[in-house]
Amino acid sequence: xxxxxxxxKGEAYQRLTSLLKPAVIAVIVVVALLVPQxxxxxxxxxxxxxxxxxxxxxxxxxxxxxYAGQINLGHAAFFGVGAWTTRGLWTDEDVPFMVAFLMGxxxxxxxAIVFGIITFRLRGVYFAIGTLALAEAMRLTVANxxxxxxALPGPTIARYELEPRYYLALGLALFAxxxxxxxxxxxxxxxxxxxxxxxxxxxxxxxxxxxHKLFALALSSFFAGLAGGTFAFYHVSYYPSFTFSSxxxxxxxxxxxxxxxxTVAGPIVGGVFFIFVRExxxxxxxxxxxxxxxxxxxxxxxxxxxxxxxxWSRLRRLATRVIR
Amino acid sequence: xxxxxxxxxxxxxxxxxGLYGIAAVGLSLVxxxxxxxxxxHGSLIMLGGYATFWLFTWYGIDPFLSILLTxxxxxxxxxxLYLGMFQFITRLGEEERIKNSLxxxxxxxxxxxxxxxRLWTADERAVTTSYAGDGITIEGIAFPYTRxxxxxxxxxxxxxxxxxxTRTFAxxxxxxxxxxxxxxxxxxxxxxRTYVVAFALGTAMxxxxxxxxxxxxxxxxxxxxxxxxxxxxxxxxxxxxxILGAFAAGILLGLVEALSIYVVGASYRxxxxxxxxxxxxxxxxxxxxxxx
Numbered sequence: 001x002x003x004x005x006x007x008x009k010g011e012a013y014q015r016l017t018s019l020l021k022p023a024v025i026a027v028i029v030v031v032a033l034l035v036p037q038x039x040x041x042x043x044x045x046x047x048x049x050x051x052x053x054x055x056x057x058x059x060x061x062x063x064x065x066x067y068a069g070q071i072n073l074g075h076a077a078f079f080g081v082g083a084w085t086t087r088g089l090w091t092d093e094d095v096p097f098m099v100a101f102l103m104g105x106x107x108x109x110x111x112a113i114v115f116g117i118i119t120f121r122l123r124g125v126y127f128a129i130g131t132l133a134l135a136e137a138m139r140l141t142v143a144n145x146x147x148x149x150x151a152l153p154g155p156t157i158a159r160y161e162l163e164p165r166y167y168l169a170l171g172l173a174l175f176a177x178x179x180x181x182x183x184x185x186x187x188x189x190x191x192x193x194x195x196x197x198x199x200x201x202x203x204x205x206x207x208x209x210x211x212h213k214l215f216a217l218a219l220s221s222f223f224a225g226l227a228g229g230t231f232a233f234y235h236v237s238y239y240p241s242f243t244f245s246s247x248x249x250x251x252x253x254x255x256x257x258x259x260x261x262x263t264v265a266g267p268i269v270g271g272v273f274f275i276f277v278r279e280x281x282x283x284x285x286x287x288x289x290x291x292x293x294x295x296x297x298x299x300x301x302x303x304x305x306x307x308x309x310x311x312w313s314r315l316r317r318l319a320t321r322v323i324r
Numbered sequence: 325x326x327x328x329x330x331x332x333x334x335x336x337x338x339x340x341x342g343l344y345g346i347a348a349v350g351l352s353l354v355x356x357x358x359x360x361x362x363x364x365h366g367s368l369i370m371l372g373g374y375a376t377f378w379l380f381t382w383y384g385i386d387p388f389l390s391i392l393l394t395x396x397x398x399x400x401x402x403x404x405l406y407l408g409m410f411q412f413i414t415r416l417g418e419e420e421r422i423k424n425s426l427x428x429x430x431x432x433x434x435x436x437x438x439x440x441x442r443l444w445t446a447d448e449r450a451v452t453t454s455y456a457g458d459g460i461t462i463e464g465i466a467f468p469y470t471r472x473x474x475x476x477x478x479x480x481x482x483x484x485x486x487x488x489x490t491r492t493f494a495x496x497x498x499x500x501x502x503x504x505x506x507x508x509x510x511x512x513x514x515x516x517r518t519y520v521v522a523f524a525l526g527t528a529m530x531x532x533x534x535x536x537x538x539x540x541x542x543x544x545x546x547x548x549x550x551x552x553x554x555x556x557x558x559x560x561x562x563x564x565x566x567i568l569g570a571f572a573a574g575i576l577l578g579l580v581e582a583l584s585i586y587v588v589g590a591s592y593r594x595x596x597x598x599x600x601x602x603x604x605x606x607x608x609x610x611x612x613x614x615x616x
Contacts, residue, residue, distance in 0.1 A: 071423065121606050125361055125422045129556055130605050136553060137598040144591045246549065250430070257427070287438040294434030301427045302412050 032170055036163045045162050049234060051275045052169035053227055057248060058255040058267030058274075059176040060223035065253075066262035067189070068216035069196030070120075073249055074131030077115070077138045078221040080244035082108040082228025084142075090232070091153060101168075101229040108225020109218050116217040120210055123199075135246065143241035151237035165234045172230055173268075176223045180264050183219075192216050254293050257300050260309030269308050328464050333582045339471040341578020343536055345571035346478035347551055348558035349485060350529030352570040355559065357502040357522040359418050360410055360425040366552030367436040368527055372398055372534020373543035374440065377449045387451050387539050388473055391481075394531040402527025405432070406520050414519055433548055440545035448542040474536045481532050482571045485525070489567065498522050557601040 036045060057079065064070050086104035089095040095103070115134065122130045152160070183189050191212045194202035199209050228243060251274065259270020274293065281289040300307050351365040362368075375394040379385040385393070409432065413424045459468035489495035500508040501518045509515045537543070537551070554577075562573035577597055584596040 071426070118602075118606070124419055125426055126605055128423075128426060129361075129363075129560075130602050133553065133557070133598045133601050137595045137602075140595050140598075141592070250434075253430070254434075287441045290434045290438040291442070294431040294438070297431035297434070298409065298428045301424055301431070302409070 052173040055271035057252040061252040063220040071128040074135030076248035077135040078108040078224035079228040082225025083232040083243040086229030087232035104229030105226040112221030139244035146240040260307030337579040337582025341575035342475040345574025347533040348555040350526035354526035364429040364432040367548035368530035369534040372531035373538040376535040398531025399528040402524035406523040
C-alpha cells in the first residue's frame with residue numbers, strides 16, 4: 001500500500017517535472033519577446049543582442065563539434081563570409097535585407113562545403129589546426145583586400161533602430177536552438193552520431209563519413225553565416241577583417257565547452273554565462289574575464305566534460321537525494 | 325635584374341627561418357615524446373620574450389646572455405605546468421590525449437595572454453641593445469650582428485638539445501619513452517619523470533626562442549597565437565617529433581616566405597606559409613622529414 005502510494009507520488013512528481021521544463025522555456029521565450037516593449041534602455045537591448053548572437057554562434061559550432069565530433073577552429077571564416085555577403089548585398093546592391101540575410105547564410109554554407117571537402121581529408125587534431133590555419137589565411141587575405149572600415153550609408157544610419165536588430169538576433173537564436181532540438185529526429189543524425197563515436201565502424205556499417213560530416217558542417221556554417229549577417233545588420237561600422245578574427249571561433253568554443261558540449265542547453269547556458277560575466281567584469285577589469293574563462297575551460301576539460309549543464313544536473317540529483 | 329636585393333632578402337629569410345626553427349623545436353619535442361599538442365607554446369615564447377625584456381631593462385643583462393637565466397626559469401615554469409595541468413591527461417589514449425591537450429593548452433593561452441596584459445600592459449616592447457643597428461657588409465649584403473648572433477645561438481641550442489637526446493642517458497630515456505612508453509617503463513625508465521623533463525625542456529626551448537625573438541621582433545602579450553601558428557607550420561612541415569628536421573623546416577619556411585614576396589607581394593607573405601601548411605597536411609601528413 002505504502003509502496004503503491006510512493007509509486008503514485010513518484011509518477012505525479014515525474015509528470016509535474018516533465019511539464020516544468022517546457023513551461024520554464026515558454027516563460028523565458030515570452031519574457032525575451034516582451035523585453036523591448038517594457039524598456040527602451042539601449043544598454044539592456046545591446047547586452048541581450050550580444051547574448052543571442054553568442055548563443056547562436058555557440059549553438060552552430062556545437063552542431064559540428066558536439067554531434068559530429070569535429071573540432072573546427074575555422075568557424076570565424078563562416079561568420080565573416082556571412083557578414084560580408086549580407087552587408088554587400090544589402091548596402092551596395094540594395095537587395096532587401098531579409099533576402100541579403102538569407103543569402104549570407106547560404107553563401108557561407110556553399111563556402112563551407114568547399115572548405116569541408118578540403119579539410120575533412122584531415123583527421124582529429126590535424127583537422128583542428130588545418131581549419132585554424134585556413135581561417136587565419138582568410139583573415140589576412142581579407143585584411144589585405146578590404147583594409148578600409150565598412151560603414152553604413154548615411155540614410156540607413158538615420159533610420160537605424162535597435163528593436164528590429166534585437167528581434168532578428170532573438171529569432172535566429174531560437175531558430176538555431178529549435179533546429180538542434182529537432183535534429184535527432186532525422187535519420188541522417190544517427191549517421192552523424194555514429195561518425196562521432198567511431199568513424200571506421202560507421203564506415204564499415206555503410207555510413208559515408210564525409211557526407212555526414214559535410215551535412216553537419218553545412219548546417220553549422222549556415223547558422224554561423226546568418227549570425228554574421230545579423231552582426232552586419234547591427235554594427236554601424238567595422239573592419240571587414242574583424243568578422244574573420246579567430247575571436248569568433250574561440251569565444252564560441254569557450255561558451256560551448258563551459259555550457260556543455262553536445263547538448264542543446266549547453267551553448268545557451270554557456271553563451272548567456274559568457275556575455276554576462278564578460279560585461280559585468282569589462283567595466284572595471286578588461287582582461288580578467290578571459291583569465292576566468294580560460295581557467296574554467298581547462299577545469300571543464302579536465303574535470304567536468306559536461307560543463308555547467310552537467311554540474312547543474314549533478315547538483316539537482318544530489319539535492320533530490322538529500323530531500324527524499 | 326639586379327641580384328643584390330634578392331640575395332639580401334634570402335639572407336634575411338635565413339635569419340627569420342632560424343627563429344622559426346628554434347620556435348618550433350620545443351613544440352616538436354613535446355609532441356613527439358608524449359603526444360601533447362601544446363598550442364600555448366607561442367605564449368611561452370611570449371613569456372620568454374618578457375623575461376628577456378625585463379632582465380635587460382632592469383639589470384642591463386644582454387639578451388643573448390640572459391638565455392642562461394630565461395632557459396632555467398621557463399624550465400621550472402614548464403615543470404609546474406606539467407605537474408599542475410598536463411599530467412592529468414597523459415593517462416588517456418593517444419587520440420583523446422592529443423585532443424584534450426589542444427583544448428587545455430588553448431585555455432592556458434587565454435590565461436597566460438591576459439595575465440601578461442594585467443601584469444605588463446598590452447604595450448609592445450622592444451629590446452634595443454647598444455649594438456642593435458650595427459653589422460658587417462659583405463659585397464653589399466648586410467649582416468646585422470643581432471641577426472647573425474641569433475642564428476648562431478639558435479643553431480647551438482638545437483645542436484645541444486640534439487646531443488642531449490642522442491648522447492646522454494636521460495636523453496635516451498626520453499627517446500625510448502617517445503617510441504614506446506610501455507616498453508620503456510618495463511626497462512626501468514620512470515615514464516612520468518621522463519614526461520616532466522621532456523615537457524620542461526620544451527618550455528625551456530620556448531624561453532630560449534623568446535629571448536631570440538625579443539631581439540628582432542616586438543614583444544606583446546598578443547604575439548602568442550602568431551608564434552604558435554608559425555611553430556605548428558614548421559612542425560607539420562618537418563614531421564612531428566623530429567628535432568633537427570624542425571630546425572631545417574624552419575629555415576625552409578623562412579626562405580620560402582622571403583621568396584614568396586616576389587610572387588604574391590609582401591602583404592601575403594604570411595598567407596603563403598599558412599597555405600603551404602594546409603597543403604603539406606593534405607598531401608604528406610607525416611611531414612617532409614617524418615618517417616612513418
